[in-house]
Amino acid sequence: MLPARPDAKEGAVKVSTRTIRRFSEGEGDAVRELYQEYGRAVFTVAFGALGDRGLAEEAVQQTFLQAWRAASRFDPERDPGPWLYAIARRVAVDLYRRERRHQTVDEHDAEVAVLSPSFEGTWEAWQVRSALDKLTEEERAIMRATHYLGMTHEETAERLGLPVGTVKSRSYRAHKKMASLLGHLKEMSA
Amino acid sequence: MNCDEFRAAVLAGDEDGATGAHVDSCAACRSQATRLREMRDALGTSMLWEEPSPELGDQIEALIASSGESPKPRVTPMRRWWVGVVSVAAVIVIVSLVGSALAMRHRAPDWEVALPATDLAPNAVATVSGWNEDAGTRMMLAVSGLDPAPRGYIYEFWLSQGSTHVSAGTFHSGGHVELWAGVRRGDFPRMWVTLEPLDEDAGPSTVTMLDTGYTGFG
Numbered sequence: 001m002l003p004a005r006p007d008a009k010e011g012a013v014k015v016s017t018r019t020i021r022r023f024s025e026g027e028g029d030a031v032r033e034l035y036q037e038y039g040r041a042v043f044t045v046a047f048g049a050l051g052d053r054g055l056a057e058e059a060v061q062q063t064f065l066q067a068w069r070a071a072s073r074f075d076p077e078r079d080p081g082p083w084l085y086a087i088a089r090r091v092a093v094d095l096y097r098r099e100r101r102h103q104t105v106d107e108h109d110a111e112v113a114v115l116s117p118s119f120e121g122t123w124e125a126w127q128v129r130s131a132l133d134k135l136t137e138e139e140r141a142i143m144r145a146t147h148y149l150g151m152t153h154e155e156t157a158e159r160l161g162l163p164v165g166t167v168k169s170r171s172y173r174a175h176k177k178m179a180s181l182l183g184h185l186k187e188m189s190a
Numbered sequence: 191m192n193c194d195e196f197r198a199a200v201l202a203g204d205e206d207g208a209t210g211a212h213v214d215s216c217a218a219c220r221s222q223a224t225r226l227r228e229m230r231d232a233l234g235t236s237m238l239w240e241e242p243s244p245e246l247g248d249q250i251e252a253l254i255a256s257s258g259e260s261p262k263p264r265v266t267p268m269r270r271w272w273v274g275v276v277s278v279a280a281v282i283v284i285v286s287l288v289g290s291a292l293a294m295r296h297r298a299p300d301w302e303v304a305l306p307a308t309d310l311a312p313n314a315v316a317t318v319s320g321w322n323e324d325a326g327t328r329m330m331l332a333v334s335g336l337d338p339a340p341r342g343y344i345y346e347f348w349l350s351q352g353s354t355h356v357s358a359g360t361f362h363s364g365g366h367v368e369l370w371a372g373v374r375r376g377d378f379p380r381m382w383v384t385l386e387p388l389d390e391d392a393g394p395s396t397v398t399m400l401d402t403g404y405t406g407f408g
Contacts, residue, residue: 028251028254028255031250031251031254032247032251035246035247035250035251036247039242039246039247039250040241040242043240043241043242043246044237044238044240047237047240048237053240056240056242057242057243057246057249060242060246060250061246061249061250061253064250064253064254065250065253065254065257068254068257068259069259121228121232124225124228124229124232125232125237125238128229128232128233128238129238132238143233144239146202147230147233147234148233148234148235148236148238148239150234171202172198172202175198175199175201175202176194176195176197176198178198178201179194179197179198179200179201179226180194180197182197182201182226182229183193183194183197183222
């Protein structure tokens with residue numbers, strides 16, 4: 001069973017119940033809103049699983065198309081995130097299998113061997129990416145600099161043209177927000 | 191340090207003595223610490239920072255528009271509720287009917303009578319078992335020693351009261367024959383079987399094969 005929509009939880013779901021209802025009733029405008037809310041998380045799952053930008057974008061397209069087709073079966077009172085994640089993961093698996101079928105297996109050429117997809121941890125990746133998307137642009141820039149680029153607060157301040165104190169306070173605020181958003185993960189992913 | 195501060199510190203990679211002291215005293219945070227560290231590690235991977243093309247949203251809208259598809263009309267929760275209730279009711283009715291039918295089939299007959307043969311069927315032995323139902327009378331004729339009806343003829347089973355005759359069905363050879371008549375057995379005491387030509391005459395012929403007469407009421 002999908003978890004109920006945590007509307008009251010800060011930042012947990014931005015997209016409104018009304019949008020979900022419109023989507024489930026087949027209103028085209030709601031597709032854009034849903035994509036803006038969940039598109040990057042879907043892309044993260046697809047890219048993490050397939051390791052290829054082109055395939056990942058194809059997976060995102062197929063995910064939203066399939067969601068659109070099945071929209072009438074979706075309960076607008078529910079959080080669409082886990083539903084979209086499940087579709088995205090299945091689409092990624094299908095694309096992986098398709099690519100593997102098309103891949104010429106040449107035992108003399110190790111380069112053509114298709115890597116195993118990395119479906120482990122895609123739900124966690126979805127959650128973390130969704131949480132990142134709920135930060136402000138400034139907070140996300142600091143998170144990217146410190147975690148992905150491995151910069152210190154000082155290096156981040158220099159890169160972003162901000163006082164170190166501002167970087168530290170924004171970093172603290174961003175991590176606290178992330179921790180709050182992800183605090184439920186243990187229960188949800190169990 | 192409270193739990194929020196602990197989780198933020200772990201995510202930020204700022205674990206120190208204070209976080210250690212908190213996790214030692216907080217079972218909830220202790221159970222989350224490993225997962226939070228995994229998330230912190232995930233924040234350093236490219237998959238979380240890779241962005242889709244800016245035009246992907248437009249492409250998706252175009253894809254859906256060009257598909258010409260639209261979701262099937264939504265079945266509202268209220269309608270689903272009714273559908274569910276009606277479905278359950280239908281199942282109950284069907285089960286009841288099937289159960290009743292089965293029970294009826296396996297119910298002991300309300301009466302059984304012998305159906306004596308006439309001189310036209312000297313080797314025939316027949317009995318009739320009957321069930322008095324609300325809709326009429328259901329009967330099972332068990333007959334042996336009756337030659338199959340000649341071509342162009344059938345046997346017909348009748349219940350009669352005086353000159354009023356009600357057909358309960360036709361058959362062409364012996365065995366077990368299920369019969370129905372929309373009248374009460376008590377009102378039509380005579381049961382008999384005639385040989386009928388396949389013609390337009392709806393009444394009984396004069397060729398009687400089996401007959402209780404009016405004394406057969408059992």
